[in-house]
Amino acid sequence: MNKTALLVIDIQNDYFPDGKFPLWKTDKILINIKELIAKANQKHVPVFLIQHLSSAPKGMAPFFEKGSEGANIHPEIMAMCPNAEVIQKQHADSFYQTHLDKLLEKFDIEDLLICGMMTQNCVTHTAISKKAEKYKVSIIEDCCTTTDAMIHKMALNAASPRVHLVTFSEAL
Numbered sequence: 001m002n003k004t005a006l007l008v009i010d011i012q013n014d015y016f017p018d019g020k021f022p023l024w025k026t027d028k029i030l031i032n033i034k035e036l037i038a039k040a041n042q043k044h045v046p047v048f049l050i051q052h053l054s055s056a057p058k059g060m061a062p063f064f065e066k067g068s069e070g071a072n073i074h075p076e077i078m079a080m081c082p083n084a085e086v087i088q089k090q091h092a093d094s095f096y097q098t099h100l101d102k103l104l105e106k107f108d109i110e111d112l113l114i115c116g117m118m119t120q121n122c123v124t125h126t127a128i129s130k131k132a133e134k135y136k137v138s139i140i141e142d143c144c145t146t147t148d149a150m151i152h153k154m155a156l157n158a159a160s161p162r163v164h165l166v167t168f169s170e171a172l
Contacts, residue, residue, distance in 0.1 A: 009116030014070030092125035115143035120155035
């Protein structure tokens with residue numbers, strides 16, 4: 001049984017060019033993540049999709065409002081893994097107040113590959129979560145993005161003492 005899982009964090013419509021908070025080079029990141037999911041599917045590595053939903057009262061959230069098109073996971077990602085578990089969260093840490101840890105235990109996961117949006121927030125907070133400490137965690141640096149290159153690099157550098165940084169070509 002495969003002991004590795006791929007976490008795809010917050011690849012949601014609001015982060016793309018027509019969304020409410022478009023990020024840096026999402027077109028390239030989407031291509032990389034799709035290739036990564038294809039490799040995961042080929043190697044029978046389970047893919048878990050993380051979806052952030054705003055915890056702000058209706059109308060006060062700048063984006064990811066529950067039920068909005070912007071909160072939906074990008075359709076090209078959904079098409080590649082229609083049967084993937086979707087974990088909804090309201091905090092940067094994908095483990096906090098979710099069932100992610102229980103799902104990973106159910107699949108007997110030991111290694112976590114993490115990619116997604118935003119590098120300095122949900123990606124790194126999940127990677128360095130207290131609940132992630134029992135896993136061998138790697139962030140796939142060229143499958144993540146944020147507002148700009150400098151914030152992306154600073155976040156990866158900050159996380160690097162605690163988690164592995166790997167490139168798309170090294171993962172899987």
